[in-house]
Structure formats: C-alpha cells, structure tokens
Amino acid sequence: MPDTAAMIDLYYAPTPNGWKIAIMLEECGLPYRVLPVNLRTGEQYRPEFLVLSPNNRIPAIVDHDPGDGGAPVSVFESGAILLYLADKCGRFMPADLRGRTRVREWLMWQMGGLGPMLGQSGHFKLYAPEKIPYAIDRYQREAERLYGVLDAQLGRTGACVAGEYSIADMAIFPWVVTHKAQGITLDAYPNIKRWFAQVRAREKVQAGMAVMREAVPKGGAKHDDQSREVLFGIRKP
Secondary structure, three states, rough: OOOOOEEEEEEEOHHHHHHHHHHHHHHHHOOOEEOOOOOOOHHHOHHHHHHHHOOOOEEEEEOOOOOOOOOOOEEOOOHHHHHHHHHOOOOOOOHHHHHHHHHHHHHHHHHHHHHHHHHHHHHHHHHOOOOOHHHHHHHHHHHHHHOOOOHHHHHHHHHHHEEEOOOOHHHHHHHHHOOOOOOOOOHHOHHHHHHHHHHHHHHHHHHHHOOHHHOOOOOOOOOHHHHHHOOOOOOOO
C-alpha cells in the first residue's frame, strides 16, 4: 500500500502506463507515496513536473533511497521505470542472459507496439471529434494483429509472456485490461484469456490496480472540448 514515509514518490494517474508502476511497486513491496497528476487540467505541463518527465507524460518516480547512496534519482517512461525497479529490488528480471533478453524483448514490444497502437485505436474510436473510418479500421486491425502475436507467444511459453512472471507481464497486462473498450473479446485468444485470469488473480496486481480507482469515472472519462485539447496536447493550460 502507499506509504506516507515512502522512499519512492510516484507521479501517477490511473491509466495503463500508471497501473504498470503501481503493480510493480506493490509486487516489490517498496514503500511509495502517490502524487496524483491531473491530466485533464494539464498538470503534466507544470514546470516542476517537466523537470522529472520532459515528455510531459506520466508516470515518473523519484527514488529517495537509490542503491548508490547518493542524491535522489528520478526516472520517467514506464519501461525505464520497470527496469530501474527490477534492478533495485532484484526481482522480476531473470538472472541469466537469455532470460533477461526475452523479458527485454517483450517489454520493448509493449512499449513500441502494443501500447501505442492500442492508444491510437482508443483515440480514434472514443476521443476523436471526427470519426474517421480508415483510421478506426487501421488501428483495430493492428490491435487484433498484436493480440494474435501475444496469444501465439503465450501458447509457446504455456505460462507467462517470457516464461516466468516478470516486468514484461506487468507492462502488458494493464493494456489488456482495456480489451472491452478496444472491441476485443478474449474468447478469440484463449492463451491470453488464460494468462489474463492468472495475472489478474495476483494479490499485488489487484492492489496496484486499485490505486486511485475512485478517480476513474464509471463508463469512462467524459471530456469537454477544453479537457480533450489539453489531454491530447492541442492546447496547453
């Protein structure tokens, strides 16, 4: 659970990229403090946040007790944060060369493929002021292709994405959480369905997903023109 005497500050909003880090912190048992960043009002553009996350995106962390005993370390980009925390706690990253390579491959697959493509799919379906059939169809087909890649990999491993449970699973799982909004049914991907239930049943995953759950509106967030423009970088507050 979040800790007011935390060694790690987590700059956070309850999105798939935010969930990844809350899950990892819970899994590692590291004390952390949640510092909410309101994306709808543009807090991600505040100068003090940009010092930590120059890309004006959540999540970011500040580790007040780094392994070298020096000054606090800040890290932005969710994949980089997962790698940093795996190194810090010595867990969820295999010790052998081949195991580490597999985990990094699938982490990069999520960062460079699954997350961005599902993000675009959701944008054109749910948020774009104009419904563009070509864009909706293009990203829906890419979402389905990526689900097929993941399903095939899970069929090969018979367990988790890279073999044993790792930061690769923590990176991918939160995006699959949104499958219904993406128009994806897990019945079409039996290996993902099995893996998803397995990961979702983990106590620490549930705890990570519960962080700031009250801030997620039922039925999804409703945006006016101004909040939409701020969220998608069209207008700065």
